[in-house]
Amino acid sequence: MSLSIVPKMSDSFSRMGKIALSAALISTSIAVGFGVESNTAHAGDLNIYSYRSPILLEPFLTKYTAKTGTRFNVVHAPQGLVTRLKSEGSATKADLVLTVDVSRVEELADTGLLDRLNSPVINKNVPAHLRDVSDTWTALSLRARIVVASDAVKDGEINRIEDLVDPKWKGRICTRKGSHVYNRALLASLIAHHGEEKAETWAQSLVSNLARKPQGNDRAQAKAIWAGECDVAIMNSYYFGKMKFNNKQPEQQDWAKALTLMFLNQDDRGQHVNISAGGIVKTSDNKEEAMAFLEWLTSDEAQQIYASVNYEYPVNPAVPADNEVASWGQFKVDQLPISTIAKLSPAAQIIIDRTGW
Ligand SMILES: [Fe+2]
Structure with missing residues (x-):
């Protein structure tokens, strides 16, 4: 070749x-x-x-x-x-x-x-x-953009992405910057489902629940859970596999072990992908x-x-x-057209800037 x-x-x-x-x-x-x-x-x-x-x-x-x-x-x-x-x-x-x-x-x-x-x-x-x-x-x-959580989060406490705004998570959530394409697409999906106003309220409340300033990549959030800096993070599903089987950086295997994977919105529209x-x-x-x-x-x-x-x-x-991927859990996918998410990305970015995510 x-x-x-x-x-x-x-x-x-x-x-x-x-x-x-x-x-x-x-x-x-x-x-x-x-x-x-x-x-x-x-x-x-x-x-x-x-x-x-x-x-x-x-x-x-x-x-x-x-x-x-x-x-x-x-x-x-x-x-x-x-x-x-x-x-x-x-x-x-x-x-x-x-x-x-x-x-x-x-x-x-x-x-x-x-x-x-x-x-x-x-x-x-x-x-x-x-x-x-x-x-x-x-x-x-x-790729599913899921929630990962520490042992401190009980089964059933987070069922929907909307649940992350509950004040009980104050100081307990970690994410990368909102402006990263993965988070922007997630927020665009919330605009599609709830409208801009509610999506902005969601972003604002999420930011007020953050344990630290948004930073690092998705794996850095897993590390932060392992280190006890936060209990809840947003992560693309494949990073779990990449950490779990990482022989070059075996410390990442420990980060993966610290996580429980949660596929979201299964009783309503399905998991954002x-x-x-x-x-x-x-x-x-x-x-x-x-x-x-x-x-x-x-x-x-x-x-x-x-x-x-x-x-x-x-x-x-x-x-x-x-x-291996199937063993993490079966889930229903949000059927929102991916094109719609793309079209709403600029509106999502405005909200991200305004809320300082
Ligand atoms: Fe990635």
């Missing part, structure tokens, strides 16, 4: 973007063991712009290349790919874009650079609420190949890989969740 990355940077990158992207390019070349160069591309190769990290993408590409002979060139960056794509416009070499989080995929769709998928295979494999209303992208995996997603670039000269790969990502074979590499849930309802 040829997996190279294209180092040429768009001039429109901000300084921050440049730093972040160069770091990502370095980590890509280390993670997959390929040089940073672009002159080995072959006709028929698929060029991917990916927000998804190289380690998580590589198993899919390896499997697909072994199956079909299709080779990949991957540009990975944790941010800035939409800017890059916009500045390249129709001259872009990208065939496919893979993202994590609904806001980023919607930002991408808004550029008008993604093609309509119009795929009976994807329409069959992925439920409608997990696809773009304009059909320019599809979700490829699901976020997605990883993919779309095809309009100007791709390799659309048939790009579509075949995207369709394969929604198939039984590929959907199982999402669980084994990142403890995520399949979007394809015909594919059962991985045994």
Whole structure:
């Protein structure tokens, strides 16, 4: 398999973007063991712009290349790919874009650079609420944004995300910053279900219950529970698996042991989920190949890989969740269209700024 990355940077990158992207390019070349160069591309190769990290993408590409002979060139960056794509416009070499989080995929769709998928295979494999209303992208995996709690929290004390505003949690909740895409999407789902005013009251009350200033990533909140700094935190489900089986940093196994997982809103609308997603670039000269790969990502074979590499849930309802992931608990998913969450993200950000989450 040829997996190279294209180092040429768009001039429109901000300084921050440049730093972040160069770091990502370095980590890509280390993670997959390929040089940073672009002159080995072959006709028929698929060029991917990916927000998804190289380690998580590589198993899919390896499997697909072994199956079909299709080779990949991957540009990975944790941010800035939409800017890059916009500045390249129709001259872009990208065939496919893979993202994590609904806001980023919607930002991408808004550029008008993604093609309509119009795929009976994807329409069959992925439920409608997990696809773009304009059909320019599809979700490829699901992650639940759940509550994790210490032993001090009794069974049944937290059943809904709305329960976190109860004054009994004062000084007992930890979260990362509200402006992170994961929390912004969660708040956008609350706007969709309750309206802006109630969502703002929720955010305000949540902030007043925090044990400390919002800080760190999701795993840092698990660590804070382990350290006794708080009893309740908000976390993406896959981090539990990543900590539980972390042999490189075994202290994270202890953080995982300190947690009870709580899937929320099971007696009403269902658990809020976020997605990883993919779309095809309009100007791709390799659309048939790009579509075949995207369709394969929604198939039984590929959907199982999402669980084994990142403890995520399949979007394809015909594919059962991985045994380990399933052992954390079965849950009902909120059927709110993911597109709606994306549309409400800017309104959520205004509330986040106003409440200081
Ligand atoms: Fe994450």
